[in-house]
Amino acid sequence: MTDKAPKTLVKSGARLSGNGSLRSLFNFLRERRWLLVALLVGAILFFIPPPEGLSEEGKRALIMTLMAVILFVTEPVPLPSVALMIIVGQVLFLGRATADVAESLMSDSVLFIMGSLMLAVAIVKQKLDKRLAYLIVSMTGPKTLNIAVGIALISGLMASVIGEHTVAAMMLPVALTLITLAKEDGKSIRGVAAILLLSISYGCSIAGIGTPSGGARNVIMIGYWREFFYDPLSPESGRYLISYFRWVMYAYPIFLIQLPFLTFVLFRVFKPEKSDLSRAVVKLREQIAAEGPMRSRDWVAISVFVFTLIGWIGFSQNIGLGVVALTGAIAFLVMGLTRWEDMNTGVNWGVVLLYAAAISLGVEMKDSGAAEWVASSLLAFLSPIGVDSGPPLWLTIAGLTTLVTNTMSNGAAVAVLGPITLDMAASAGESPIRLGFITAISSSFAYFTVVATPACMIVYSSGYLKTRDFLRVGYRMAIISLFFLMIAAMFYWPLIGL
């Protein structure tokens, strides 16, 4: 390189590192304008007397929740710092004892989130994605339609038992390889790319409802049922302890029935430039063949995961989903299948903190009576238009949850909305289990935006998709998902005992 070689690689963010200029200050304030809005809203509400039926304590919990929602949606500051604000706020603003707040942060739901993230990293690190690719192309052959179905099916089946981020991380290179190999003749294959990539993300999204371990939102709702309705002294309240298998009975069919519709929608929205990917499939097979046969290490990893799954199905009722997930993660570490360093750098621990704080705030909403007040106010609003019970109420809750979950993480949506919808069930004479399922399941209908779900974000990172692709597919899928959820709530769930 010559003397005049361009300088490179400036430390990103240096521009804000500050000379204290007016511009830096203005940029700083502009980037944090929603934090200022949240603080302003909180301050105004603080000085307004609580409405009838809402205690001062409840009002404060509601203010905190409202501010947290503004910050969750607009993200003017890193989300883990919102979690820290919630924790500090519970002590300073709500007057809770520090020890009580600390205790409320760690529940089985949080252990599950922690354990499942560690499992996700461990599984991705096993490099089993090439085996998956082989399975898919062996099953489907070279037709684009069949490959899309295969990717959606495999993504869905896996995402129904492990986190969707795990599946998306493993499936993304499979789809990208097919896309890269298929476009070697230089022609654009954006349609094929969109179909394959969105088969992964939406396959994962519709499947996450299938089992409790499919997503944090499911475990959070199971935790709420236990926390709010289960009384060890009342045998009858045992029905609120939802087992792994019982969840599967309620939710898995809703996932399965949506799968063919997903492929139908994708092929309606995008026109694949190639109906046959033979050349790409042949080259992919060659790449996979170079990997050689399955190694013993691969089998051990699969066995550990299968035992974890068995643990969830067989023992989570007694020891909790979180403990089983942590046991699986420990097994991966102890057997040397993954290193702690990989888990430590692969897991974003801020997410654990975020969910812990959101769940803690949800419990605060319930305990302070704020959730009940919001629930009764909503019902009073809905009553004159006849949607305060039965299917109209169910659809309203599902629609509301769908809207909320598209603006923040679906786990946070359930953490915030769960206490309210469960209180609505109590006020409206509805089954908390039915409304809980509706809330948890519809929280997975985060189809409209890139940031709504981890799987969408991961496939979007490939650079092949446009943000509007998600909206074009998303609203169609949301209608289909809401339709099948309502059919299940009205006709299927009563058949299996609800």
Next chain:
Amino acid sequence: MDTSTDRFKILLCVDGSEESKRGLRYAVRVGKGNDADITLLYVRPRDPSLGTGGIDLRLVRENVLDWGLELPGMRALEEARTQLIEMGFMDAHWRSKAVNREVSGDPVGDSMIVYTSETGAQIVLKNMVSPSVARGILDECDLNEYDLTILAMGGEKEGSERGRINWDVTRTVVLDHHGTVLLARGIEESHGHLICVTNDQKSIEAAAKDAVMASRCDCPVHLFSVSENEEGIADAEAAIVAAREAIEAAGVKIVDQAVEVGDPIDCIIARGQPYSVIVLADSHVKGFRRFFEVSVGYKVLQFAHNSVMIVR
């Protein structure tokens, strides 16, 4: 080998869009006339870690790289390099040197390939990771003072993939940039520069600067000034005379000149439509004043249908 640092330096920000390709053709035209070095920059926005539900997107990137797949950005840069070779601006045998720098939280970090000809001309491909596209471009401009920064903006129809240069990126870069910026929008090479002048020293200097650059790449130069009312016509004509003197003193021939009365923004946009580029001097409106005063340059930049250059 020429190792001087006074070669004309062009930064072209690419995003893989059709507009990037048109922008590159224009950069080559300017570059050939000005004996320039060209840097092609793709800014990859840093991956949001929490959006992926708790596993770091770095893990996903590593997995993709393990398969031998390229990250977004490399495709756009490689296509641009191929285009440069096809246009004869560089050949495939230039010496190359790759530089890489780790960036915390990113599996690839920043990467740069410098291609150098026997005469010392350079083409640089940069794939930079940054919190945002705009910030990455501004960082690069701060670091390597370019004579001309070209932003190829595709518009909404080009889509909204990550790394796209959209209006938000353009606005931020233009407002915070310290040098000359060209917003390339459907840019055609042969229709000349419409240089808009006002009767102040900064505008006249900017006009002369652009006229020299335009003439070196055989782009015809046209002068234009607008008066908001009849009383201001003399001032506008004085601006034209002063600009003409400055430009002709630099040895550049002016094709034609015109003065109009009306709203400067509307007049410039309407008049500038058939030209390759509308050229304006940097606005005097800075800092907080920018939010209370309308800058003609900013409005023309926003509402013109063709390319606009802000000369500083």
